[in-house]
Amino acid sequence: MLRLNHTGMIQRIEIYDTTLRDGMQGEGVNFSVSDKCRIAEHLDAFGIDFIEGGWPGSNPRDVAFFERAKKLKLKDARIAAFGSTRRHKLTCETDSNVQALLKAETPVVTIFGKSWLFHVEHALRLSPAENLEIIEDTVSYLSSRVHSVIYDAEHFFDGYRTDPAYALATLSAAAAGGPKCIVLCDTNGGSLPDTVARITREVREQIALPLGIHCHNDGELAVANTLAAVSAGASHVQGTINGYGERCGNANLCAVIPNLELKLGHVVIGPRRLRRLRDTARFVSAIANVSLDTRAAFVGDSAFAHKGGVHVSAIERNPATYEHIAPEAVGNNRRVLVSDLAGRANLLAKARELGIELSDEQDLLNELKRLENEGYEFEAAEASFELLISRLRGSYRPFFKLLGFRVIDEHRGALMPMSEATVKVKVGDRIEHTAASGNGPVNALDKALRNALKEFYPSLTEINLVDYKVRVISSNLSGTASLVRVLIYSGDGRTRWGTVGVSANIVEASWQALVDSVAYKLTRDGVIPICGELEIDDTNHPLKEAIG
Secondary structure, X not given: OOOEOOOOOEOEOEEEEOOOOOHHHOOOOOOOHHHHHHHHHHHHHHOOOEEEEEOOOOOHHHHHHHHHHOOOOOOOOEEEEEEXXXXXXXXXXXXXXXXXXXXXXXXXXXXXXXXXHXXXXXXXXXXXXXXXXXXXXXXXXXXXXXXXXXXXEEOHHHHHHHOHHHHHHHHHHHHXXXXXXXXXXXXXXXXXXXXXXXXXXXXHOOOOOOEEXXXXXXXXXXXXXXXXXXXOOOOEEEEEHHHOOOOOOEOEHHHHHHHHHHHOOOXXXXXXXXXXXHHHHHHHHHHHOOOOOOOOOOOOXXXXXXXXXXXXXXXHHOHHHOOOOOHHHHOOOXXXXXXXXXOHHHHHHHHHHOOOOOOOHHHHHXXXXXXXXXXXOOOOOHHHHHHHHHHHHOOOOXXXXXXXXXXXXXXXXXXXXXXXXXXXXEEOOEEEXXXXXXXXXXXXXXXXXXXXXXXXXXXHHHOEEEEXXXXXXXXXXXXXXXXXXXXXXXEOOOOEEEEXXXXXXXXXXXXXXXHHHHHHHHHHOOOOOOOOOOOOOOOOOOOHHHHO
């Protein structure tokens, strides 16, 4: 379905990404010049129309980015430099910030000006007329020297609610300068969708230029407000990947774009590029070194994850019963979770997902419930779950037998603590006894285990520890004697997997998860165990009881 605008024409929505400027104002988000260049190239391939690179008048890093950006081979996206209207008592020719915008040599310049009389009088300490003059003069000056100027009306919705006439007068002043587009900004992020839609419609009746929308998320409504503005006539949308931004963030383009395209029928980036949405979200989060929210709409790991047995049974018949879109449309995938809430449908669906045929799923379900009652959790440790199935079916062949391990932590005065691990394993007929030091007991144990096995299984050198989580499990014990659950996420450059271990001893729990991580990697790679033993030694893994 293609949505028609108020003129009866197919509505094309421009996407303006401000991750590299507004997104960087978010707490914990920081990009180097190289990071910004990589993200810009990725956004261009994704189909973003405008990429706001930063404020060249504010810091050397943004100046360096705009120099590097001139050499980027972007196919469709246009780089925008961001700044403000000229300062009072300066001309555009003498205002260094305005001149820095020109020196950036970008095809697009975006400037913001004040729409709220409260800000004009108290922040700028100008008369209303002086503010209008500054807006028109700056937009006019830049429009005559840059291919496209976009005017951001800062605090517009707050200004319009308190003084509609003056807020509209600021837009008229900007329009007189000849910008490409005027953007209405909910800078404080406190507006409601009905208000945004009503005001946008009223502005559209007064301003002939294309309108845009820029929303912050302080009321958790930035996406809803953005969609409301588009429904009211806005054709230019600003936001950030994953909603990064100051305070509570900006409108999340990873939710805005699929809603515009899949739900409202607008032309945005097209179905082929939309399938790159999840990859784009993960790429930017990785560069930002900020974990992607697993519950993020459309792109999160849990967005199409099903746990309840009734849900799984239904989606097996028709996914539309519990999915609002096909996950493949945004590059995501359906996941069936297994836990003590799981029913037969969950296990069968999960086994099919793993390519395994179950002969007696009830035994597996009973064992799963028993283990989770003891503290195991397989929802985020699907690799351990797959190995559990193999062990219960008797098809698992261990790659080594543990003869023993020892971990020593030593603290010498002001020096950092030192950890050393010794591992003794049997592979086939050979016994390997190795040691390694690390920046913690788990790191040392991991290194020692891989040192012992690398001669026999060389592909283990590809494994990297991606994440390590420890959680105390409620039990009859208390304090430091409580059970702990360790989740380890590993990767080899091609894929990632999770494994789990549970024990009252954190090192033992970590060992269980490490063993599963190694076993899963080798099993997935099709490596044949050198060891021919079919039974699992109880010092090697806690599931001896499970296979009798």
